[in-house]
Amino acid sequence: MAKISIDPWGYFSVKDYDELIGQFGIEPFTDELLSKIPEPNKLMRRKVVFAHTDFGRVVDAIIQKKEFYALTGIMPTLEQIHLGTKLVIENMRFFQEHGAKTFVLVADLEAAATREVSLEESRQRALDFHIPAYIALGLDPKKTVFYFQSTNEKVKNLAFIFSNKVTLNEYRAIYGNTEPARMMSSILQAGDILFPQLEVRMPGVIPVGPDQSVHILLSRDIVNRTKSTFNFIPPSGLYNKFTPSLDGDLKMSKSKPQSCITIPDDINEACKKIRRALSGARKTLADHRKYGAIPEKDMCFQLLAQHFIEDDKELKRIYDEYKAGKMTTGEIKDITCEKLTEFMKDFERKFEKAKKIVPNLKFIQ
Template sequence: MFDTTSGLRGRTILTGDRPTGALHLGHLAGSLSLRVALQESNAQTVLVADLQALTDNAGQPAKVRSAVREVMLDYLAVGLDPAKTTFALQSGLPALAELTMLYMNLVTVPRLLRNPTIRTETEARGFAGGVPAGFLCYPVSQAADITAFDADLVPAGADQAPLIEQTNEIVEAVNRQAGTRVLRRIDHLAGAAPRLPGIDGLGKMSKSGGNAILLSDPPEEIRRKVMRMFTDPGHLRVEDPGRTEGNVVFALLEAFDPDRGEVERLAEQYRAGGLGDMVLKRRLDGILQELLRPIRERRAALAADPGAIDAVLRTGTELARGRTETVLDRVRDVFGLATRRTRRFDAPVFTALP
């Protein structure tokens, strides 16, 4: 489901999600499985980006707050291990907000407006009356997140490449102003898995689109969603030739069916005619039930002790706070500001204050 990670060792990785709801199959194929593999030989931090979730959910703070624990349950249920991966809550790290403010002085509004990811996401959300300033500055906030952990590798979808590029522009601006390397450049690791389509065939699988199979869905809900999946509207009879392109059932079989040869054989038969949609849907249902059953069971067991989930996030956030403040000190020094490290509060600008 993703690029091999066998050659990746000793990297400092920052990744994460905005908590706006439980995670789904698209996350599993696109990022979660990759993170589980990366944690074995790298220093990985997963950031629960609740502040960034508010950039387009400011009117629904309760939704974001409740989703924090839902996302944490999904993380742990798929195999992310607190002994190997640090989990941190964005709003618990004040250094990130200050770094964002400092970096905003190095980025122009026209540059933010040219960011392809921001343009695409702005159109998708259909902001009425203009784009919230917080959302427009999302790339700057993400740059603060990445650099605050001294990360040098960010696994993310191909659509995130413009955000990584803008992060490196900010890194270069800070280093240029300092005259030395204060921040590290970031490499982008794009997984091989394509973005999964929604069950309705209309765009990508997403929580907000209501077209996703959640990792926490019960068996009957998985089955119901599979049976509703978009296939080929021109494939009216079993003997009719069918199209596999744009066919959601085949997209998910290609992503999750371990028998690659059988998937290719079924695709050939479907294109030639003589294979019904229900045969494919029953196969996919069986595969997804087997895939999600252990995840769902682990999730239910973890949910029985919410205090333990909160403790994992609290411990990781406290650890991350020290790391991020160290980086903030370096950046504050570049801007001529007082730091914890140098304790420059006896500088003239302070002694002259009344």
């Protein structure tokens, strides 16, 4: 198998998730591993979570009720988030509910270096939108530690210490890109990922899309090279599939707004996009009734499975009826619009409440 290069700031060219297994320390998320997880969430049950790195040690910590942490970040470039971000927060919420010390960082330094967003602009966007959005999506603010990269001196100190532990050739082999701004950002991310262990050495999990897996690989390499100094525990990764584009591409992208749903989004416009989404139905109603749909190729069914239906029995009923040709593509699009509308209205209500909480949050300095 050819070595894959992943640019976490650019286009993700992998066409099949199986291509990633065995590379970058990525292992398949097996039924055996799933069976060990207490009360797995729907993303785990439905294999939206498809791979991991050393996740077993986190499962052991959950079962044994030992200390562990979960960490994610905010890239404050726009005042909206991608549906895919919702998957990450759902996994973060799972870990928080199972005892994880929860950390959310605002990547304002990375945004300045790689996206040319000022620190002031990043801070305002994070406070006005991103942090309340994460709370609205289910994170408990009382159990979550928030910080900005620019004001967390310990993270920056770690990054400086880590900077001489990776050679240019090694960095090029992992990222395929050696722009100074991106190199600095990736080393800083290693500081973020390992920062929670400064006080207590404990397992940690970083739930991300597969395009971010290289940051975990770099952090694990740094752990091995700083063992005599820090004795950190290598961080684990949990990787979810992307939310597919409504036109059938592997990854929904803001660069194709007609095939992308954001949070928030205009409900009427979002439903119009859903009406135009790639269908798994047959070309004619007669063929559809005779042969049934292919739910796996239907983008509305993918939205229901990943985001909008919690109950497995309800999802299976839709799958079975659609696959048998009893449910039409129009009917599954109606269901998707209805579920999307419920979600967006619920998010808006929770978001307004969360905005009132943000001024009282204490950030790490």
